Amino acid sequence: MVQAPARxxxxxxxxxxxxxxxxxxxxxxxxxxxxxxxxxxxxxxxxRYHSTRQLLQDSVTFSPTTFRPMRYLQARWLLxxxxxxxxxxxxxxxxxxxxxxxxxxxxxxxxxxVRDWIDFVAFSVAFPVLIGxxxxxxxxxxxxxxxxxxxxxxxxxxxxxxxxxxxxxxVPVIACALxxxxxxxxxxGAMVWVTVICxxxxxxxxxxxxxxxxxxxxxxxxxxxxxxxxxxxxxIGGHGSGFGDHFYSPEELAQRFGAQPLGFMIYNVxxxxxxxxxxxxxxxxxxxxxxxxxxxxxxxxxxNIVSSLATTALLVWYAATRLTTNRSTWSDADRMFxxxxxxxxxxxxxxxxxxxxxxxxxxxxxxxxxxxxxxRALIESIPRQTVPASLLIPLLVTAGSALWTFxxxxxxxxxxxxxxxxxNDWIDVLRPDKREDWPRxxxxxxxxxxxxxxxxxxxVASPSFLPRWADRYxxx
Amino acid sequence: xxxLQRFARVSTLLMAFPCLAxxxxxxxxxxxxxxxxxxWPPDTVTLSEAVASRNNAEALRLIAHGADPNRAxxxxxxxxxxxxxxxxxxxxxxVGAQRADSLRMLxxxxxxxxxxxxxxxxxxxxxxxxxGVREILDARSSAEPECAGVRLPVDRAR
Numbered sequence: 077m078v079q080a081p082a083r084x085x086x087x088x089x090x091x092x093x094x095x096x097x098x099x100x101x102x103x104x105x106x107x108x109x110x111x112x113x114x115x116x117x118x119x120x121x122x123x124r125y126h127s128t129r130q131l132l133q134d135s136v137t138f139s140p141t142t143f144r145p146m147r148y149l150q151a152r153w154l155l156x157x158x159x160x161x162x163x164x165x166x167x168x169x170x171x172x173x174x175x176x177x178x179x180x181x182x183x184x185x186x187x188x189x190v191r192d193w194i195d196f197v198a199f200s201v202a203f204p205v206l207i208g209x210x211x212x213x214x215x216x217x218x219x220x221x222x223x224x225x226x227x228x229x230x231x232x233x234x235x236x237x238x239x240x241x242x243x244x245x246x247v248p249v250i251a252c253a254l255x256x257x258x259x260x261x262x263x264x265g266a267m268v269w270v271t272v273i274c275x276x277x278x279x280x281x282x283x284x285x286x287x288x289x290x291x292x293x294x295x296x297x298x299x300x301x302x303x304x305x306x307x308x309x310x311x312i313g314g315h316g317s318g319f320g321d322h323f324y325s326p327e328e329l330a331q332r333f334g335a336q337p338l339g340f341m342i343y344n345v346x347x348x349x350x351x352x353x354x355x356x357x358x359x360x361x362x363x364x365x366x367x368x369x370x371x372x373x374x375x376x377x378x379x380n381i382v383s384s385l386a387t388t389a390l391l392v393w394y395a396a397t398r399l400t401t402n403r404s405t406w407s408d409a410d411r412m413f414x415x416x417x418x419x420x421x422x423x424x425x426x427x428x429x430x431x432x433x434x435x436x437x438x439x440x441x442x443x444x445x446x447x448x449x450x451x452r453a454l455i456e457s458i459p460r461q462t463v464p465a466s467l468l469i470p471l472l473v474t475a476g477s478a479l480w481t482f483x484x485x486x487x488x489x490x491x492x493x494x495x496x497x498x499x500n501d502w503i504d505v506l507r508p509d510k511r512e513d514w515p516r517x518x519x520x521x522x523x524x525x526x527x528x529x530x531x532x533x534x535x536v537a538s539p540s541f542l543p544r545w546a547d548r549y550x551x552x
Numbered sequence: 553x554x555x556l557q558r559f560a561r562v563s564t565l566l567m568a569f570p571c572l573a574x575x576x577x578x579x580x581x582x583x584x585x586x587x588x589x590x591x592w593p594p595d596t597v598t599l600s601e602a603v604a605s606r607n608n609a610e611a612l613r614l615i616a617h618g619a620d621p622n623r624a625x626x627x628x629x630x631x632x633x634x635x636x637x638x639x640x641x642x643x644x645x646x647v648g649a650q651r652a653d654s655l656r657m658l659x660x661x662x663x664x665x666x667x668x669x670x671x672x673x674x675x676x677x678x679x680x681x682x683x684g685v686r687e688i689l690d691a692r693s694s695a696e697p698e699c700a701g702v703r704l705p706v707d708r709a710r
Binding site: 093098193201203204451467473477480484488496500502507508509531538 | 565567569572573576578585597607610616631656
């Protein structure tokens with residue numbers, strides 16, 4: 077391997093490469109207007125309240141199965157930013173989405189710490205995995221006014237970064253603050269606590285006993301609060317999900333699995349992990365099975381499965397060759413790898429009731445971290461390999477990386493498609509021929525009209541003018 | 553053998569190539585975006601083309617910016633026809649694209665359909681069947697249309 081005389085040039089190049097890849101994605105993300113589904117309602121609710129305190133009080137009782145007060149509070153704060161600055165609603169809300177994605181990329185860079193050229197090559201293989209994995213694009217396309225899944229991802233990665241550093245007095249404070257924030261945003265915020273526990277279990281030095289105890293107390297308090305508020309966990313039938321080669325509506329799921337849900341829940345948890353490792357199933361549906369029945373397979377399925385299989389094989393190789401049963405002999409990289417894999421595995425349990433790519437968002441981030449560790453070890457092992465192996469390994473990794481890069485390019489297509497769809501969703505809001513459905517409250521009507529006008533004014537590419545082959549290669 | 557080993561070392565750098573190529577593309581797209589182009593920029597379309605490409609939001613934007621919902625305009629090859637461009641009104645484009653939602657939107661935003669145009673649209677729908685479009689058109693005249701001799705919008709350019 078070519079050794080680097082200057083570590084800063086490798087880390088600087090990694091930063092530049094990450095920026096060059098991220099900027100056009102940020103542009104595509106910014107072009108998506110505020111979504112109607114899941115966004116408009118939260119924004120409208122936030123406008124109805126004249127005091128943050130009252131909104132906070134009421135928001136905890138908005139749903140019998142969710143505790144998400146920060147959804148409404150954040151929407152309210154962003155509305156206040158709009159009022160104070162005169163910026164557009166779409167501009168402010170979408171800027172937050174872009175900022176969250178940028179934070180995810182920066183935290184990934186900090187987590188993997190590119191210091192030399194071996195790191196840089198490993199980073200250049202792992203970065204397309206981070207961006208190209210289906211859970212990342214699903215996370216970015218989330219319809220909440222502020223992207224809750226991305227917020228949880230940022231908090232989990234921040235905890236992981238803290239775990240890589242020596243323990244400091246403020247680590248428990250920051251970890252608890254991140255956990256409390258994530259839990260008040262969405263239930264997947266529990267992944268922040270999972271990250272604390274996994275990093276500690278793997279022996280990462282930044283996670284001290286006090287951090288574990290403090291985070292567990294916060295998580296326990298959260299569960300108690302939910303219980304005292306009578307908030308239950310959504311069961312089977314609360315959301316549509318797939319089984320085999322078919323996607324079922326919530327009603328169909330309740331009818332089919334409601335009486336005996338255990339088998340379906342095991343299917344979902346196993347499927348959640350499999351979706352990370354093998355890119356199948358998606359939303360619970362095995363495209364390969366559907367393709368088998370239809371006798372037609374789209375290239376996107378093959379590309380996703382082959383690239384994921386190759387990367388997962390690399391992770392298995394690392395685990396088999398590096399991880400001994402004696403934890404005390406593990407290197408820092410080993411501990412990172414174990415923590416990342418543990419987070420991925422536990423993340424899958426959140427799919428118990430239904431499967432969704434977004435739910436595995438945190439797992440996807442850690443899949444890329446584990447890939448970085450494994451690729452780095454593989455590169456280091458090349459001088460010890462036979463000549464044929466040392467020739468073959470770079471070629472195979474390059475082929476796998478090329479597939480992941482292709483998947484990353486597909487993200488641009490998916491973002492354009494989503495922007496088109498979201499913009500057109502606004503046509504059905506405030507329809508001139510259905511004035512009886514318009515909001516009665518003048519303030520609510522005014523804000524809906526303004527966001528709708530802004531959304532329709534955001535010009536986006538139409539899929540009719542995008543490459544016709546793109547659907548088959550990038551959309552599953 | 554030594555040459556092969558040296559090649560193996562250098563080939564490790566090959567692993568970074570796809571990501572570097574993507575970074576290169578990213579800089580190209582960003583530079584293009586700053587100059588108004590970039591990767592898949594918004595398309596410039598006529599009102600009829602917006603409807604034909606199922607882009608109701610763009611159609612509404614164009615109407616809001618003064619486009620006449622009754623004026624015929626060019627629709628490029630590949631949207632309603634194969635092999636040639638065609639000049640059609642927005643409502644004709646909606647019928648040709650089998651979009652009841654687009655037709656409804658146009659009618660709610662100033663499109664006018666007289667008896668002659670209604671006959672053309674109903675005959676056009678017979679060649680591009682869509683139950684939603686038919687329901688809207690039949691609500692204006694329930695008698696079965698006499699389509700003999702009616703020239704369809706997509707035949708005008710031939």
